[in-house]
Amino acid sequence: MPLIRFFAKQDKHLRRFKQFPKGHLALVAGVSAAVFLGLALIPADNASAYRIDSLFLNPPPKAGGEDVERIALTLDIPEPPRTTHLFEEDNFEPEADWHAEKVRRGDNMSKIFSRLRLSSVELDTVMKLGPDTSVLKALQPGDVVEVSRDDEGKLEALRYAVSSSATLVVTRTGEEFIAEQETRPVETRMGFGCGVIESSLFGAGLQAGLADAQIMKLADIFEYDIDFHQEIQNGDSFCVVFEERYVNGEKVENGPILAAEFINQGLRYSAVRYTDQAGDTSYYAGNGLALKKAFLRAPLKFTRISSDFNPRRKHPILNKIRAHKGTDYSAPQGTPIYAPSNGVVKFVGKQNGFGNLLILQHGQRYSTKYGHVSRFAKGLRNGQKVKQGDVVAYVGATGLATAPHLHYEFLVDGVHKNSRTVELPKAEPIPNRERSRFFASTKPLVAQLELRRKFVLAQNGQAAGSIMPRSE
Ligand SMILES: [Zn+2]
Structure with a gap:
């Protein structure tokens, strides 16, 4: 029996509570907890998304008799009071x-x-x-x-x-x-969100109770391994463990994502956040491999592939067979394009059908090309160094293009490769001197993630199919 739809409602209450004089906060905390427990009894009407609050964490929620109770108590929960007179009506004396x-x-x-x-x-x-x-x-x-x-x-x-x-x-x-x-002391708790994708990552993320910024972050964490343009499928699922900050029992903000997993087409990817002894924070796979790699798989976010790498494609404008030596990403005019790896600008200017073209060189072996862009990053010039993630240009439709899109080419030793499947340089493992510290600090997070996923599975047999088989 999923019990999770309440969370958006609860957040709304928290926002309203924020407007009360601070002297009421203790009362607010009590009432909030009561309202929360009440809302927790409302059954979810959408079985595919979960938001499990930290209140159920300690001790871990048990399936079984406890749930039977919950079911018996559903539906009769009155709408929570909507006015600031809440406390007077409840015989609380306001200051x-x-x-x-x-x-x-x-x-x-x-x-x-x-x-x-x-x-x-x-x-x-x-x-x-x-x-x-x-x-x-x-x-x-x-x-x-x-x-x-x-x-x-x-x-x-x-x-x-x-x-x-x-x-x-x-x-x-x-x-x-x-x-x-x-x-007032800030208390840190752990929040959780698990969901199964039915139409979009954003839709599932919101239903799981995640904020927009957290969904973006989730995609960022896995962007080196998963191509979020093309590889996300219905039935893919995710679980996220993140920090939540509370003051006087009231949630005031989200902290960072501490651990996450993403099951994409049956393959399981995991991530844990780790701050090393030098103070640098990064995300790693559970086995200690850095998730951050030398190359991003795609140089822009949340767009659609409109034309794949294809040595024998019929050109849409020229209408004859002509190799498509790159990947086309359809995206709104002006969408930022990121350098997928550290590199140097080799060409910036106009070139025939490519319109405005940018070429980056990455070390000795790799180069990338960006066609049809509307404009380049301000001041971008030949010989300039760029870092992975820098905005280098913006999507456009200059040159031979029917609509705004990025034409992206990936060359290894001067030979065109499919940017979506080409083997990219391997990730670095965590250094030996960090290993024991890494495993000691991330093990509890991995355990929490496991616990959440099992709970979600227990709540929703439907999700089981999409989570098997595991691979790592
Ligand atoms: Zn193209």
């Missing part, structure tokens, strides 16, 4: 005199003070307290400034959340004010 003022577009402290009929002399005093209160000069629309007034309407205290874990507190002492920063 009496705090007023929360939302910062509007074009606002500043003096506008806020005049709106709240607070004295500008008091504001002056507060602003002169030093560096602590200077953050009040950089208010953003949507921020909340809280004030408390005495019976005569004089400023008693002021609060402002500087970050998710720090609050500026200004308090009156006689005719003076003092400013302090209250910090």
Whole structure:
């Protein structure tokens, strides 16, 4: 019985809670947990995506009797309250005199003070307290400034959340004010997302409760091994373990992806994040091979292959058999093109049917060509060095092209090869001096990933087919 659809809803609540005065946070945490547990009972209506929250981690969730309980309790969960009166209605006493003022577009402290009929002399005093209160000069629309007034309407205290874990507190002492920063400990938890692709990686990722940036990152991690343009199929699946940061029980942000696996066409790829003794962080396969390789498989992201490498292709414009010595990536005009490897610019300019053409040389043996581009990276010139991942040009339709696309050629020792299948230089293994430290620190992550996947499998027999067979 999957139990996972709730997560988007829960996030929405967390966002709303953020607007409450900080004094309520303890209450919020309690209610949030209650709401969360309630929502956890709502059955998923889409069995292909999972978001398993850390609350179920410790101890690990058990299949069996516990699930039977859950099923019995479904469906009657009322919509959670939608107003900020939540606490009053639940007989929680709100802190009496705090007023929360939302910062509007074009606002500043003096506008806020005049709106709240607070004295500008008091504001002056507060602003002169030093560096602590200077953050009040950089208010953003949507921020909340809280004030408390005495019976005569004089400023008693002021609060402002500087970050998710720090609050500026200004308090009156006689005719003076003092400013302090209250910090709250940031708690790190592990979050999980597992999904099966039904139409797109993004669709499955969102259903699994991952944020856009996390889905992009997931694709980045595996971009050396999986061609996300062409090789992703329905039934492919993934699991991600990532850091989540909490303050007072409230999730404030996602941290990095700690471990991930991607099952693509029955092949299993795994990744763990490791920071070596020199402080460099990178992703490695579970066996310690670096995922980062000398070449990216494709020089651009999330596009479609419109024409493959083909020695006997009928040319769409010339209408005769002519070898297609590259791969065409169909992409919107202006899509960035990345250097797939470190190299040197060999040619940048116009060349016949290629239109605007760029050629990069990578070491002695490899070179790559980019045809039809709309423009080159600013200032790009012959002899310039580029690094893997640098933007070198933008997709266009210059030269002999019917629509915006990148014509990408890959040459080894001067011979055209299929960029999608050519054997690329091997990855570096983790150095010997790092091995034991690497395995000690990544083993728990791999174990978590395993646990998640097993849980997902137990929840959804349908996913089992796409995850077998394993290979590594
Ligand atoms: Zn082409």
